[in-house]
Amino acid sequence: MNGNISIVIGSWGSYNECNERALGSKWLDLSDYSDWEEIVxxxxKEGFELDxxxxxxxxxxxxxxxxxxxNWDYVNPEELFNTLNASGVLDDDEKYEVFCAFLEVRCFDDFEERVKSRGHRWNDDIDLWRGYDWEDYGKEMLDCCGYNIPDHILDFIDLERYGRYCGEEYLQEYSEGLIEIQ
Structure with a gap:
């Protein structure tokens, strides 16, 4: 797996008491667990007094x-694990890649809502245009529309602007290219 999600879990009681668990658990690779009870x-085993x-x-x-x-201050670790587990992100490299791109342009709450409404198919209408910029997308749209414009004329067309125009409703930039969310 190329992108494991790991967390450190703390407890407010130990944090406030400044006891030996105040710094939290060891790093927990969430893909190592099949359900929340395994994390519990x-x-x-680490000495947490969960009751x-x-x-x-x-x-x-x-x-x-x-x-x-x-905002991690408001996230319950069990809810995070259950959402990630239900989404398939923890054991599917492609879903993890889409998840990371999605979070570059949207918030975790949007992801959580998609998983609640669509389950493991949350990413069915999301496409990554890896390696594409707006100019590449503009060229792609001209080709898709069947325009056969000679290369010497393409130099006079603002393909970046055309790409943005064509994709402004559903495409956004992320670090590896463009992401289409419908």
């Missing part, structure tokens, strides 16, 4: 999810 068992001081959990650190796509 791991936390108990006592450590009952209120939070995400202390995260790796593998776009920074700025979510």
């Amino acid at each position: 068992d791991e936390l108990k 006592g001081i450590d009952e209120e959990l939070f995400i202390q650190d995260v790796d593998g999810i776009e920074d700025g796509s979510i």
Whole structure:
């Protein structure tokens, strides 16, 4: 797998008490677990008292999810795991790649809503145009429309602007190209 999502789970009780669990759990690679109960068992092995001081959990650190796509202060670790697990992101490289691109242009709440309404098919109407910029997209649209414009005339056409015009309703830029979300 090329992009594992890992988290450190803390508890407000231990954090406020400044005890040995104040710095949270070890890094937990979420793709190593099939359900939340396995994570609970791991936390108990680390000494978390989930029926006592450590009952209120939070995400202390995260790796593998776009920074700025979510305010981690308000995310329940169990809900995060269950959403990612239901989406297929934890065990499918293609879905993980689409997930990362999606979070560059949308927020985690939008992703969560898609998963709730569509389940593991949340990405069926999302296409990545890897390696494309707006100029490439403009050329593609001219070709798709059947225009046969000679190369020497193409130099006089603002293909970037044409690409933006054609894709302004449903395309956005992300770090690897363009993403189409319908």
